[in-house]
Amino acid sequence: MSSLAAPPSVPLPAPRRAWLTDLPVLLVAVAWGASYLTAKGITTGSTVLAVLVLRFAVVLPVLVVAGWRGLRALSAAQWRGAGLLGLVLSGIFLLETYGVVHTSATNAGLIISLTMIFTPLAEAAVTRVRPPASFVAAAGLSVAGVVLLTQSGGFTAPSVGDLLMLLAALARTAHVLLMSRSRAVRGADSLSLTTVQLGGAVAVFAVLAALPGGGPAPWTVAAGFGVREWAALLFLSVFCTLAAFAVQMWAVRRTSPSRVSLLLGTEPLWAAAAGIAIGGERLGVAGLFGAALVLAGTSWGRRAADR
Numbered sequence: 001m002s003s004l005a006a007p008p009s010v011p012l013p014a015p016r017r018a019w020l021t022d023l024p025v026l027l028v029a030v031a032w033g034a035s036y037l038t039a040k041g042i043t044t045g046s047t048v049l050a051v052l053v054l055r056f057a058v059v060l061p062v063l064v065v066a067g068w069r070g071l072r073a074l075s076a077a078q079w080r081g082a083g084l085l086g087l088v089l090s091g092i093f094l095l096e097t098y099g100v101v102h103t104s105a106t107n108a109g110l111i112i113s114l115t116m117i118f119t120p121l122a123e124a125a126v127t128r129v130r131p132p133a134s135f136v137a138a139a140g141l142s143v144a145g146v147v148l149l150t151q152s153g154g155f156t157a158p159s160v161g162d163l164l165m166l167l168a169a170l171a172r173t174a175h176v177l178l179m180s181r182s183r184a185v186r187g188a189d190s191l192s193l194t195t196v197q198l199g200g201a202v203a204v205f206a207v208l209a210a211l212p213g214g215g216p217a218p219w220t221v222a223a224g225f226g227v228r229e230w231a232a233l234l235f236l237s238v239f240c241t242l243a244a245f246a247v248q249m250w251a252v253r254r255t256s257p258s259r260v261s262l263l264l265g266t267e268p269l270w271a272a273a274a275g276i277a278i279g280g281e282r283l284g285v286a287g288l289f290g291a292a293l294v295l296a297g298t299s300w301g302r303r304a305a306d307r
Contacts, residue, residue, distance in 0.1 A: 033270025081184025086200020103161025109271020142297030148290025
């Protein structure tokens with residue numbers, strides 16, 4: 001969820017060595033795909049806020065130290081703009097985490113991929129530029145896939161988790177549009193912007209956790225974690241947040257934003273693979289067909305949007 005741009009003077013890697021750049025990015029997509037099943041394994045409906053505080057509080061000090069100079073250079077307007085984006089980001093993580101608790105990791109990863117369809121559609125609505133017919137067709141294919149994906153044992157109402165993940169995809173779309181169109185954060189480097197946003201999100205989680213009904217305190221949840229739970233939390237914090245950001249920053253300067261986006265776009269495929277192979281989830285015939293439609297539609301839509 002970072003808007004990164006490659007410097008025009010950076011040459012593209014030689015084809016025979018391109019995989020050296022592509023592999024770390026692909027591993028980030030794999031980690032993100034596995035994050036849904038990982039979060040589902042250590043989170044319950046009552047511990048969502050505590051787990052979110054722990055997950056991002058672990059990496060926030062590292063980001064602050066690494067980007068201290070950039071943070072000091074931010075103007076007051078940039079701080080306010082990034083803080084507002086942090087509020088939106090907190091809503092995204094709340095919707096995603098509550099959503100994955102109440103649906104399968106496979107459904108969560110595939111439904112959230114609709115962001116790749118929603119974002120160009122929302123941008124077209126804002127700019128009043130009609131999207132190409134191929135993109136509209138791809139969007140319809142993806143929506144049809146989600147309808148099939150969320151059915152289990154016949155056509156029934158989608159689960160609460162499915163609806164929350166759909167709202168999370170819409171929130172991600174709003175976040176991307178705000179980042180791209182907000183004048184307040186223009187000129188801010190990506191590391192500082194991400195740090196302020198995560199800091200704002202952690203503050204929101206901490207406040208909500210302290211309210212009545214916010215569930216157990218983060219330190220109480222942390223004290224009850226065993227080795228498996230801590231390993232899962234560190235995986236989410238270090239690999240899915242800190243390392244993922246570092247790899248994106250590194251890769252986009254060695255190749256191109258489009259190539260990085262294409263590789264990261266395989267995230268829902270890995271989410272489905274983890275849910276089925278490791279989590280023992282089953283989609284059924286309609287669900288498998290729906291998953292294929294979602295993957296095909298988002299891939300087709302991304303190519304159409306690029307054109």
